[in-house]
Amino acid sequence: MRRIAILCLLLPGLAVQAAGPLKVNGSTTVNLVAAEAAEILRAEMKVAITVDTQGGSSGGIAGVGDGTVDVGMSSKPVADEDRKKYPRVTFVETAIGEDAVALVVSADVFDGGVKSLTKKQVADLYESRVTNWKQLGGPDRKVVFFNKEPGRGTWEVFVHWVYGSPKTAPEVSLPEVGGNEETRTKVASTKGAITQLSASWAEGNPKVRAVPIKLDDGTLVPPSPANIATKRYPMSRSLFFVTNGPPKGEAKAFIDFVLSTRGQELVKKHGYLRLADLK
Numbered sequence: 001m002r003r004i005a006i007l008c009l010l011l012p013g014l015a016v017q018a019a020g021p022l023k024v025n026g027s028t029t030v031n032l033v034a035a036e037a038a039e040i041l042r043a044e045m046k047v048a049i050t051v052d053t054q055g056g057s058s059g060g061i062a063g064v065g066d067g068t069v070d071v072g073m074s075s076k077p078v079a080d081e082d083r084k085k086y087p088r089v090t091f092v093e094t095a096i097g098e099d100a101v102a103l104v105v106s107a108d109v110f111d112g113g114v115k116s117l118t119k120k121q122v123a124d125l126y127e128s129r130v131t132n133w134k135q136l137g138g139p140d141r142k143v144v145f146f147n148k149e150p151g152r153g154t155w156e157v158f159v160h161w162v163y164g165s166p167k168t169a170p171e172v173s174l175p176e177v178g179g180n181e182e183t184r185t186k187v188a189s190t191k192g193a194i195t196q197l198s199a200s201w202a203e204g205n206p207k208v209r210a211v212p213i214k215l216d217d218g219t220l221v222p223p224s225p226a227n228i229a230t231k232r233y234p235m236s237r238s239l240f241f242v243t244n245g246p247p248k249g250e251a252k253a254f255i256d257f258v259l260s261t262r263g264q265e266l267v268k269k270h271g272y273l274r275l276a277d278l279k
Helices: 002-010 028-045 056-066 080-085 107-111 119-126 153-163 180-188 225-229 249-259 261-269
Strands: 022-026 049-052 071-074 091-106 144-148 193-198 208-211 236-244
Touching: 022 028, 022 056, 022 249, 028 049, 028 071, 028 091, 028 180, 028 236, 028 249, 028 261, 056 071, 056 080, 056 091, 056 153, 056 236, 071 249, 091 107, 091 153, 091 180, 091 225, 091 249, 091 261, 107 208, 119 144, 119 153, 144 153, 144 180, 153 193, 180 193, 180 208, 236 249, 249 261
Parallel strands: 022 049, 022 071, 144 193
Antiparallel strands: 071 236, 091 193, 091 208, 091 236
């Protein structure tokens, strides 16, 4: 009862029902915010919360679908295929902020002359029609494309932009990476590397550089906060918490905390745009 009382003081007007540990799972992008919010609620309100990133966005959505997860973390919308797979589940998405998928290269590629990429060039790199950076005006170095695992939100946003849909994306034989930390580390330690990465994770490491997208009219559009907020950057994306039906009980308390002023500051702290920042 003490836990319920404290949560109601934190979020006035909210009716919270006691339950077992709240299970949160999914996107490594959303995890930064969720993990710190969970830490605060554990310490200040003694709420039992477990946070995991098994399977990325797809794992979070599937967990909600099969009932093993209370709150799924996702950096992509719930797909029609997910709703068909779990017809008895009413997926509800709650946006908590905005991010983007950046195209990042190792510093040697950027410093060697690759300062932007067109959609066609990205497709040529992805499908291994371009295998050396000198073909794009860069250094004489083999291209190493680290591909996000299919099903992860970052990968799906990428193939939606390049090919229109995951269904029309070609099968490729590229080394695969999972979470954001692994992905950034691989690019930073590999010359000639490129990958898809959460824009917020492209900052803070001099060995990893985000490359602006060159539009058809020649305009260069970097994944800057202003371009993400206005959706001018073509791979902007919302970050979601996913529940079965409208969130209730401790799931609602958790989500409402992240939507509160204090929670939205966590979104900003981890490099994402708050809902109030969107235009």
